[in-house]
Amino acid sequence: MxxxxxxxxxxxxxxxxxxxxxxxNSTSIANIVDKTKLSKGNITYHFKSKQAILEGIVEQRLLDIDGLLNQWDMEIIAPLDRLLRFCGMLIDEQDNLKYYGCPMGTLTGELSKNQPIHYKITLPMFKRFRSWLTQQFLLLNYPPEQSDENAMELLSRVQGISVITHVFKDKEFLNKEIKKLKETLHIEYGGGFIP
Amino acid sequence: MxxxxxxxxxxxxxxxxxxxxxxxNSTSIANIVDKTKLSKGNITYHFKSKQAILEGIVEQRLLDIDGLLNQWDMEIIAPLDRLLRFCGMLIDEQDNLKYYGCPMGTLTGELSKNQPIHYKITLPMFKRFRSWLTQQFLLLNYPPEQSDENAMELLSRVQGISVITHVFKDKEFLNKEIKKLKETLHIEYGGGFIP
DNA sequence: GTCTATACGCAGATAGAC
DNA sequence: GTCTATCTGCGTATAGAC
Structure with a gap:
């Protein structure tokens, strides 16, 4: 201890x-041993299996996501600005996105196949963003159902941009698309909900 | 022979x-042996390695893609209708998308990591669609650069919808989004290029 | 062309000394 | 808590009989 x-x-x-x-799947415990400079036995002491490590990671990521979203909630008052900040995340992470794709999206792609670990692992991360985005649309006076629909659409847009940026290794595309997306948000949601 | x-x-x-x-990565040769009911040795005779099988698959997929795109070119005259047909592909494949995601997108996510096999394997498939889509916008009289930009954006939209459909296992989302996307195409590109 | 049998390495999991 | 050593299975790749 x-x-x-x-x-x-x-x-x-x-x-x-x-x-x-x-x-x-392509990462072995030996890889982790090398990079941590810890012994294999020591790692096993802390995490009984490779999947346990993964679960620990996701737990941590969820805390990070919550922290980030809470921070935005405190620092940014206007819901629309929060949505724009959300989009800005891709700009901040453009180098990582280019080489490795979206951390949630690519992990999902890997895990959702063969086994349903995915439900416990990657889905919760997406759900955090989904409900936070929904909340912003609610604050813009959209009805619940449409708020969720808008949230899903925005998530979708962002995921698409991530995939294409990753596939074509094209940061210029990313910057251009995010810029256009932000403009669209202004136009679509800038005035709040109009029945 | x-x-x-x-x-x-x-x-x-x-x-x-x-x-x-x-x-x-999660598929072993043994899995292929089981399902083909062929011997391991026989498979090795035809493909000297696992990666060789992958390359053979991609070769086949490229032929399939070319065949499909050529078919659309012949059956559908109006470029806008071709774009709509392209979007319709996701409706046709909605069950597969729900459970396994986009065949190109998820494979890329897996392969682009660690090794750059990705350049030879999944990138060509994306490039086919990209250039075909670009061609349609050219036919709609958009300038070359903007045609490509439009193509990339459409690819991006479709990938995003695939990812979210897959992550949330939500076909209703897919159908709704594709419908909206088609309407957008009508509005955005229905009139052709206006300088 | 198709098969069986085998070699070899590496992955993940475990046991036990310090 | 941290380490070294070992076990066991599975993965790919190979050799050789039919």
């Missing part, structure tokens, strides 16, 4: 990066 | 389905 939590975090940090960069 | 080509096709067909349903 010396500094178990600290090494635990180190393992999660390293594994998260490896899973993101190489994919979950 | 009895009927080598026939078994070759059988291997490709089965492997293609398995790679799509389970993912490339």
């Amino acid at each position: 010396k500094q178990g939590n600290e090494t635990k975090i180190r393992i999660l940090t390293v594994a998260n990066e490896l899973f993101y960069h190489q994919g979950f | 009895k009927q080598g080509n026939e078994t070759k096709i059988r291997i490709l067909t089965v492997a293609n389905e398995l790679f799509y349903h389970q993912g490339f």
Whole structure:
């Protein structure tokens, strides 16, 4: 119990990066051993299986997402500005997106196949964004159902841009599309809900 | 040389389905053996490695894509109708999309990580659609650069819808979004290019 | 062309010393 | 808590008989 939590975090940090960069299936425990400079036994002590590591990562990511969304809620007052900030996230992450794609999207693509771990792992992350986005549209006075529909559409747009940026390794495309998307948000939602 | 080509096709067909349903990394040669009811040695005779199978699959898919696009070119005259037909593909494939995502998109997500096989494998498939879509916009009298931009945006939209449909296992979302997308195409491009 | 049998490495999981 | 050592299965690739 010396500094178990600290090494635990180190393992999660390293594994998260490896899973993101190489994919979950293509990352071995040995890879994690190398990069953490810890022993295989030590890692096993903290996480009994590879999937346990993945679950730990997602737990951490969910906390990060919640933290980010809460921060935006505090720093940004206008719902529309929050939506724009959401889109800006892709600009911030453009280098990662180019080389590795969306951390949630690519992980889902990998996990949703063969086994339904996906439901417990990647789906919750998407749900956080979905409900947060929905909340912003509610604040813009859209009815519940349409708020959710708008949220899903925005999620969809952002995912599409991520995929194409990743596939064609094209940051120019990303910047152009995000700019257009932001303009669309202004036009579509700038005035709030009009029945 | 009895009927080598026939078994070759059988291997490709089965492997293609398995790679799509389970993912490339999670599919073993043994899986292919089971499903083809061929021996492991026989498969090795036709394809010297797992990656060779993948390359064979992509070769086949490229032919399929070209065939499909040529068919559309022949059957459908108006470029706008061709774009609508392109969107309709997602409706046709909605069950597969729900459970396994876009065949090109999910494969890219898997392969683009760790190794750059991706450039030779999945990128060409995307490029076919990109240039075909670009061609349609050119026929609508859009300038070359904007034609390509429109093509990329449409690709992006469609990929986004695929991802979200897959993540949330939501066919209702897909149908609604495709309907909206088609309407948008009508409005945006229905009149052709206006300088 | 198709099969069986085998080699070899690496992955993940486990046991136990310090 | 951290380490080294070992077990076991599965994965790909190969050799060779028919």
